[in-house]
Amino acid sequence: MTPPPSQEIVLDEQEISRALERMAHGIVARCAGEPLAIVGLLSQGDIIARRLVDKVKELGVDAQYGAIDISLYRDDIFKLEARPSLRSSNLPFSTDDMRVVLVDDVLYTGRTVRAALNALFDYGRPARIELACLIDRGGREVPIQPDYTGHVLDHAGAKVVVSMKEADGVDRVVISGK
Ligand SMILES: O=P(O)(O)OC[C@H]1O[C@H](OP(=O)(O)OP(=O)(O)O)[C@H](O)[C@@H]1O
Numbered sequence: 001m002t003p004p005p006s007q008e009i010v011l012d013e014q015e016i017s018r019a020l021e022r023m024a025h026g027i028v029a030r031c032a033g034e035p036l037a038i039v040g041l042l043s044q045g046d047i048i049a050r051r052l053v054d055k056v057k058e059l060g061v062d063a064q065y066g067a068i069d070i071s072l073y074r075d076d077i078f079k080l081e082a083r084p085s086l087r088s089s090n091l092p093f094s095t096d097d098m099r100v101v102l103v104d105d106v107l108y109t110g111r112t113v114r115a116a117l118n119a120l121f122d123y124g125r126p127a128r129i130e131l132a133c134l135i136d137r138g139g140r141e142v143p144i145q146p147d148y149t150g151h152v153l154d155h156a157g158a159k160v161v162v163s164m165k166e167a168d169g170v171d172r173v174v175i176s177g178k
């Protein structure tokens, strides 16, 4: 599948795989003995989180998988014209004393991650929380920075579309509207 001509490929399948590999190595390198949970933000972050769990396990470190929906924690929930579509969180364990790596596909203003932090604390008191994102698009509006990044975009303001095989049939990151 080739993207429409107005779009530019930022990462192809191989590059995504290599980026996730690097991120998994980074996560493993910072292991300090706490039980590890890798928790994706729905939707898309959950797919990346699952892949990171697999890669981390291949590197010999056990990790639990979880997914959370941040919709009800958005700071603009009362301003949205349409009701947010709720998705089912899947975090069937307490995060008490765990090291939690939150995972999303794109980090932009940081507001989604701010909401995710609030959502996460409903599940316990983690020992520490880190952040992994496949694409850092810049444009932060809150003081949140990733610990593990697949790719930092240098096209400020560009719209990023992340496609993952599990949902979209192809692994690809494209930008449009440069
Ligand atoms: O840092 P932020 O400015 O909050 O932006 C990042 C979020 O934006 C996108 O989600 P989107 O809002 O498109 O919804 P989605 O969960 O349906 O992908 C992306 O998947 C991140 O979750």
Ligand SMILES: O=c1cc[nH]c(=O)[nH]1
Binding pocket: 073, 074, 075, 076, 111, 112, 115
């Ligand atoms: O809480 C949130 C999440 C994403 N985008 C926002 O504007 N607010």
